[in-house]
Amino acid sequence: MARAIIVLLFFLWQPAMAADPEWGLAFARGTESKETDILKLTYRHPLKDNGAWWMPTYAQLGASLWRVPDIRGTTQRFDVNATPVWRSDTSWGYVEGGIGLYLLSKTVNNDENRLPSSLEFGSHIGAGVRFGRSSSIGLAYQHLSNAGIKQPNGGIDLILVQYTLSMGR
Numbered sequence: 001m002a003r004a005i006i007v008l009l010f011f012l013w014q015p016a017m018a019a020d021p022e023w024g025l026a027f028a029r030g031t032e033s034k035e036t037d038i039l040k041l042t043y044r045h046p047l048k049d050n051g052a053w054w055m056p057t058y059a060q061l062g063a064s065l066w067r068v069p070d071i072r073g074t075t076q077r078f079d080v081n082a083t084p085v086w087r088s089d090t091s092w093g094y095v096e097g098g099i100g101l102y103l104l105s106k107t108v109n110n111d112e113n114r115l116p117s118s119l120e121f122g123s124h125i126g127a128g129v130r131f132g133r134s135s136s137i138g139l140a141y142q143h144l145s146n147a148g149i150k151q152p153n154g155g156i157d158l159i160l161v162q163y164t165l166s167m168g169r
Helices: 002-013
Strands: 022-030 037-046 058-070 073-089 093-104 119-131 135-145 156-166
Touching: 022 058, 037 156, 058 093, 073 119, 093 135, 119 156
Parallel strands: none
Antiparallel strands: 022 037, 022 156, 037 058, 058 073, 073 093, 093 119, 119 135, 135 156
């Protein structure tokens, strides 16, 4: 795990090559509950590259539709989210990570997951490959939790598959 983090930090340190806005569509599934599905629409706006490795390369805004089990049966939730993303682009694809805020329409309470507050923090790490000059497909691991704001803070882990389309290439 430590090696993977070091490799990711090396890739994130490299200056970003992409400078075009992107639209993305992602499908996520919960790792603990196969009944948790999320459909996410994202917009990524490139940020000015000032050469500092610690500055994010993109600002991502998103909205998601959730299908999640609850104590009363399967229900729907919505969220809006904002995430600074650190990404290193190469000729073949990208490696990225991000930490952001999520505002859920309603809390989640089931046997596998508990998100007891509407304000959640989401972090992700992922990689993707390019298809041509304007699109890519990626895979990411994401964790959402409230960072201990309200207990019990069970959180939820997700695997995401995302397709992005660059608007300038």
